[in-house]
Amino acid sequence: xxxxxxxxxxxxxxxxxxxxxxxxxxxxxxxxxxxxxxxxxxxxxxxxxxxxxxxxxxxxxxxxxxxxxxxxxxxxxxxxxxxxxxxxxxxxxxxxxxxxxxxxxxxxxxxxxxxxxxxxxxxxxxxxxxxxxxxxxxxxxxxxxxxxxxxxxxxxxxxxxxxxxxxxxxxxxxxxxxxxxxxxxxxxxxxxxxxxxxxxxxxxxxxxxxxxxxxxxxxxxxxxxxxxxxxxxxxxxxxxxxxxxxxxxxxxxxxxxxxxxxxxxxxxxxxxxxxxxxxxxxxxxxxxxxxxxxxxxxxxxxxxxxxxxxxxxxxxxxxxxxxxxxxxxxxxxxxxxxxxxxxxxxxxxxxxxxxxxxxxxxxxxxxxxxxxxxxxxxxxxxxxxxxxxxxxxxxxxxxxxxxxxxxxxxxxxxxxxxxxxxxxxxxxxxxxxxxxxxxxxxxxxxxxxxxxxxxxxxxxxxxxxxxxxxxxxxxxxxxxxxxxxxxxxxxxxxxxxxxxxxxxxxxxxxxxxxxxxxxxxxxxx
Numbered sequence: 001x002x003x004x005x006x007x008x009x010x011x012x013x014x015x016x017x018x019x020x021x022x023x024x025x026x027x028x029x030x031x032x033x034x035x036x037x038x039x040x041x042x043x044x045x046x047x048x049x050x051x052x053x054x055x056x057x058x059x060x061x062x063x064x065x066x067x068x069x070x071x072x073x074x075x076x077x078x079x080x081x082x083x084x085x086x087x088x089x090x091x092x093x094x095x096x097x098x099x100x101x102x103x104x105x106x107x108x109x110x111x112x113x114x115x116x117x118x119x120x121x122x123x124x125x126x127x128x129x130x131x132x133x134x135x136x137x138x139x140x141x142x143x144x145x146x147x148x149x150x151x152x153x154x155x156x157x158x159x160x161x162x163x164x165x166x167x168x169x170x171x172x173x174x175x176x177x178x179x180x181x182x183x184x185x186x187x188x189x190x191x192x193x194x195x196x197x198x199x200x201x202x203x204x205x206x207x208x209x210x211x212x213x214x215x216x217x218x219x220x221x222x223x224x225x226x227x228x229x230x231x232x233x234x235x236x237x238x239x240x241x242x243x244x245x246x247x248x249x250x251x252x253x254x255x256x257x258x259x260x261x262x263x264x265x266x267x268x269x270x271x272x273x274x275x276x277x278x279x280x281x282x283x284x285x286x287x288x289x290x291x292x293x294x295x296x297x298x299x300x301x302x303x304x305x306x307x308x309x310x311x312x313x314x315x316x317x318x319x320x321x322x323x324x325x326x327x328x329x330x331x332x333x334x335x336x337x338x339x340x341x342x343x344x345x346x347x348x349x350x351x352x353x354x355x356x357x358x359x360x361x362x363x364x365x366x367x368x369x370x371x372x373x374x375x376x377x378x379x380x381x382x383x384x385x386x387x388x389x390x391x392x393x394x395x396x397x398x399x400x401x402x403x404x405x406x407x408x409x410x411x412x413x414x415x416x417x418x419x420x421x422x423x424x425x426x427x428x429x430x431x432x433x434x435x436x437x438x439x440x441x442x443x444x445x446x447x448x449x450x451x452x453x454x455x456x457x458x459x460x461x462x463x464x465x466x467x468x469x470x471x472x473x474x475x476x477x478x479x480x481x482x483x484x485x486x487x488x489x490x491x492x493x494x495x496x497x498x499x500x501x502x503x504x505x506x507x508x509x510x511x512x513x514x515x516x517x518x519x520x521x522x523x524x525x
Contacts, residue, residue: 051206053117055206062456065106068086070460071457077313080310095513108149115160118138118162136193140187150180157172157173158171195209204275205279214240218393220235225464249271251418252268259371262274297336304343332365334365336349336362395416396416416440428440473499474497
């Protein structure tokens with residue numbers, strides 16, 4: 001295996017970039033491998049193909065290491081597949097664990113592709129608006145890759161230029177805050193120069209102005225938490241208020257329709273709620289799949305049409321988040337009350353008991369296979385796109401930022417209640433006594449789970465930035481032991497009571513430590 005340094009040295013010697021396409025609206029060109037940058041970037045079409053290669057790392061991440069790995073078990077889901085021997089899930093990972101290297105290398109490959117694109121895009125002879133839009137796209141993606149590197153590894157080498165020589169490529173770690181500052185600079189440029197959703201060719205697969213603003217707000221909220229700098233809540237608020245007040249993006253009026261559209265590979269360009277997503281090929285023979293919809297789905301045997309690996313169960317803690325309002329349409333959609341048998345008949349699950357003791361028998365229900373259009377179905381893969389940012393997340397970030405900066409104001413409640421109204425849940429602004437700032441903080445944290453559950457790393461990062469991951473893991477573990485029987489106790493001991501402080505940051509991969517003489521290791525490894 002090769003680290004980032006080895007990858008870029010090899011690519012430098014080959015003088016190539018790899019641009020592979022698969023997206024329906026955006027990446028429609030025939031895949032082109034090993035394109036010399038000297039002979040490329042001559043036309044806008046070639047630049048489109050090149051930027052597609054920069055997006056390719058998103059596919060690698062969201063179909064693989066962001067799917068069934070470190071964020072698989074939270075307060076929302078328990079990853080139960082095969083007794084869960086994945087070291088990223090049972091927290092036995094170290095610097096030699098393959099997925100630690102995979103996350104590191106895939107993210108840095110995305111950085112390399114971004115830097116290479118930025119070096120070569122100046123060859124394109126187009127007007128400044130178009131060229132800046134291309135630059136903004138690459139900088140947004142570079143910032144997004146570095147955002148994950150900073151969240152997962154802390155201090156990491158910050159390289160903003162492509163390597164021109166395979167000699168002397170070792171680079172020391174950059175402080176985490178400086179890396180975040182670079183992320184912000186890239187994304188700020190993106191918010192100024194990207195096309196709007198309406199004008200962006202290929203949105204939401206390609207980043208647009210509104211999406212880059214929302215993702216930058218997410219970065220600010222992360223910085224407020226992991227850097228312990230609450231002033232970043234105000235920075236988030238400053239960009240979220242005009243985004244929401246512009247009303248260019250809206251909520252889909254039907255929560256369930258979002259997921260039906262995803263399964264059916266259909267975009268909603270009216271509400272534009274999905275602001276940024278990862279596109280996957282729906283052809284079951286090309287192996288570009290999200291995988292999530294077949295794993296985080298109502299269980300179904302491989303003998304039926306609606307094949308779905310029974311890899312996740314919802315936690316009792318997650319079930320309890322909905323008990324304040326059972327009229328919430330997300331309750332019975334996100335927690336499946338059925339599975340399928342071998343003849344594709346829905347089989348109801350037993351009703352919850354009052355203490356939730358059978359909650360560990362329920363599967364996530366957000367992504368449903370019966371809406372998929374690509375046949376035949378595979379039990380572990382599918383072609384559904386995966387959402388990275390939805391407008392409901394923007395509204396909940398606004399509510400959170402406003403509450404942290406100004407307290408429980410009308411602005412905070414309006415943003416929160418917009419999401420709840422769509423779900424047919426009661427509105428907190430209608431209560432006789434409104435929640436306090438601390439109470440609203442807890443409400444928003446639970447609301448983010450009710451609304452954004454199972455959407456990749458979102459919940460895991462939330463628990464990290466709020467500083468409550470140990471409390472939540474202990475809560476889930478205790479509840480599983482109390483109510484989950486033998487399986488619950490096993491899951492608690494194997495998945496939740498094993499979290500230690502050093503696990504909050506991943507180790508630097510051992511191969512990187514060996515090849516980069518300036519690299520140092522994270523504490524605890």
